[in-house]
Amino acid sequence: MISVGIVGGTGYTGVELLRLLLRHPNAQVNVLTSRTEDGRRVDDMFPSLRGHTDLKYSDLNIDELKKCDVVFFATPHGVAMKHTEELLAANTKVIDLAADFRLQDLEQFEKWYGMQHACPEILKDSAYGLSELNRDKIKNAKVIGNPGCYPTTVQLGLAPLFKQAATLVKPESIIIDAKSGVSGAGRKASLGMIYSENADNFKAYGVAGHRHHPEIVEALENISGQKGVFDHILFVPHLVPMIRGMLSTIYIDLTDEGDAADLQSLYEQFYANETFVDVMPAGSSPETRSVRGANQLRIALYKPQPKKLIVLSVQDNLVKGAAGQAVQNMNLMFGFAEDAGLQGIGLLP
Structure with a gap:
């Protein structure tokens, strides 16, 4: 103990x-x-x-x-x-x-x-604490930097495309349209966070620049081994009137090779042994409520037209996006079962 x-x-x-x-x-x-x-x-x-x-x-x-x-x-x-x-x-x-x-x-x-x-x-x-992608370094680290919530959805949503097959997509085309519940702003007194300012409302913020953008860029460079190709990706976060939950919709242009590839199988194989990443069947639409309270991230893929890919990535921003991922890292650091203390099932409805 x-x-x-x-x-x-x-x-x-x-x-x-x-x-x-x-x-x-x-x-x-x-x-x-x-x-x-x-x-x-x-x-x-x-x-x-x-x-x-x-x-x-x-x-x-x-x-x-x-x-x-x-x-x-x-x-x-x-x-x-x-x-x-x-x-x-x-x-x-x-x-x-x-x-x-x-x-x-x-x-x-x-x-x-x-x-x-x-x-x-x-x-x-120190080790960057995205467990699924940096497990070996985390196991031997004494200091962990837990990833930001938005960057977690983006990295896990894009990793299969860049970790094994970086020629499938055009990195400069990536657009990340991300939404979070209000708990992502923390527990503090703020006019912009009170109920009457957020209920029945939906807004973008950090459009001119957000601190998670450089984290996303640096992480994708490390995943892909490519430098300087992610600087122009677009990332826009939004605040939605719910307490918990985060959904990132990621738009990507495919190369000819990527257009011909079986991307559903690529994702399923990449995450086949990952307890906390669920690649849903083709045509699925992951909902934030399906992961509420759970250390789970769910992904779905769509190809709405040739050479276009949409990745949907959802998580509970307080669990897989923060505290749950931190406990997952602790488990790796101390040699515990990676899912110790994290077996909770999402709360629905």
Whole structure:
């Protein structure tokens, strides 16, 4: 049984981490921090956890965190990297759900997150935590940068096309039309997130540029081994009036080779042994509600006309897009069954 700490336990991803880890057969959460809720019982704030935990929030105490085998940071960008060096010195592993260890390009990190990196040498040795595509490196890593939610849908949606057969598509043609529920913005007071601003409404945001774009580009370059060909892909996120759920519709131009290929079989074979990626039968339409609360990503393919491919990719942004994927990474790091604590089935209706 490993000892776990969660820094930032009052946000949506923090409490989702706790929900998943409370059912984990090999992990016990011993430290749950909150600067503002020190001393408060977690089930007082989140009554769904009544009867499942007696944990209380505590202020961040680095000495207590150093007693843990692994610490999750469910915090704003810039927090994890301030504490990672000290935790590593105590042989405590780190999984960051923010962006501190996602981008290897420091110039892009500073541009999009408005801060200098506090530990660039540690960043070089960290692993990008998309389990299905980076499993071997994750197993041996001490620091994990959990992927962003949108980039997860995009990478898993495109990986079969670039990992094994990069000549099937025209990379510069890719358009990513992505939608997320409001929980993706976090649990904070904000005028743009209140009910009357979002109910009966649907809007694009970050159209001029979004911080997940450079993450998508860097990740696709690593998947494909091609540099400089993804710089002009288009990525536009949208906010939809639901709590959980994310759907990315990806439009791609095919080459002659790609047009002749059996892409359905390519995807099915690529993900044949992946517990958490479901390639649906041809003609299917994956729904966000089918993965609500589950660490599952579902994919469907369409060829509406010659040399055109549409990839549909859905997930729960708080689970496979955040907390569930973080637990999946923890399982790999400690040699547990990859699905430990993650066997939940999606809630429908």
